[in-house]
Amino acid sequence: MQYVYIAAMVLALIGMIVCSKKQKTNPAVQPVAFVLFVIVLISAGLLLNELNVFGGRSSLLANELKFYASQGTKTGDFLKTAMPGKKLLLVADPGFEKNDNVKLLADALREGYGGEVVVDTVELPGNQADAPMPLYMMMKAKDFDAMVEKHPDVGVIVTTVGLPQDANNLKFMKQPADKRPALFLMGLPSGPVPGIMPAIQSGAIVGLIISSPEAKYDVPAPSDPMEAFDIRYVLVTKDNAEQYKGNFTN
Template sequence: MGEIFTFGTILTVVIMVAALIGMFICAKKQQVYQNAQTFAFVLLAIVIACGITILFQTGVLGSANTEKLIAKEMLFAKAKATVLGQSLAASYPGLKTLLIVEPGYEKNENQKQLIAALKEGFGSKIPTVVIASPEVPPMPAGTPPEMMMRPPLEEMMQAKQFDAIINKYPDCKLIVTLIGLPFDVGEMELWRKDEAVRPKVALFNGEIYELKGAIMQKLIVAAVAYKPGAKFTESPTKDIKKDFDLRYVLLTPANVEAEAAKNPGLFK
């Protein structure tokens, strides 16, 4: 028993229980606090992640099953990337494009597949693509190995770091971020630039709950969100458009109001 339930597993169980308690609290408070439902979804994701981690740590979830699950999710993610790329290529052909990705993407096969899928969507209409990553502060010295898992980049990255990447490539007039936006997104100097010189921003990943206004104002020209009610038990069809439509919705300034009316849970 001691060999199965290591300190890491026990810590994961503690986090999972705390997230479950948080979900129950959010469920009771959602009529009082408007962000309670959003927090509940985040906590649900943590519970699911912890559950999968425990299964993997204890050997219940074998490597073969894990590989099948990852392969399935990658088919959906690549469909998402390709459809976004196709949409941007149709709307903004010829723009030099900056992809903002996870640090160390060169060693991350999944990240490389997503970049390739985006480029496939771009086709010949967006031939010039630059790839860059933000500088991420190192974990504090002495952090236990069990605590070395980094939080999502959008929770660590600040507006000034995001602005620094964009300012480094002033000739890139289309920005596609695979890592969302910084937690202090409203502080970005990018938004204060004149529309004539401001690069267009598209979100492959990221929280869009409070970004309806930004999309309507064309500060963000495209964003992909999970479709409310999507069934994550569905298997991919390997048809890019069908797989995209099973999971996602593409939001643009042209359709954001209609999609918000159709899917009330998308935005604040």
């Protein structure tokens, strides 16, 4: 559409020039010149809006996506040191194949980690597209285990959908630590989650991302994703879990 707006502006400007030359001998062209002037203004406004010069919804969305994707960069950078050289499984909501948010997050995770990242979801019985509730409220431990079993070669599971409510029944978590994939939680469902604190302190969960108590939401995202992360989020590990325990425990 940018070219259409530019073409309209150029043609209208040419028309105005022609009218300005003729209006001395033909005053009737003055209204035409005014209409062409209006066309120039409208076309210029539409072009500037298309280019996001005035900001707007699309630029706000792009800004939020930068913050969101920064979680992938931070997680990848952390796991590159904590769990180097392993294949990562990113667990996302159903329909992730067409979700630009997930694509950006996965790309950021790959870039931060510098290794292989695959994306999958937890499949539930029935039609997930018509599901009335979020995935974390419906999935069971057996569903999560089934997804994990599809990827026997992954070394780290990074989940954006939380854990099933009966997470204490997860089979893969009952395996010896050196035999099962590590678990990283990228965000939690709203509300306290019992059992998270001891799981982090024991290393059963290697990391957890939560919203920062000092998060800012009315600022532009820095070009550096690590700086963007620090504005919105906190990475919780066993080293600082005690400091943030009030954010995810009863």
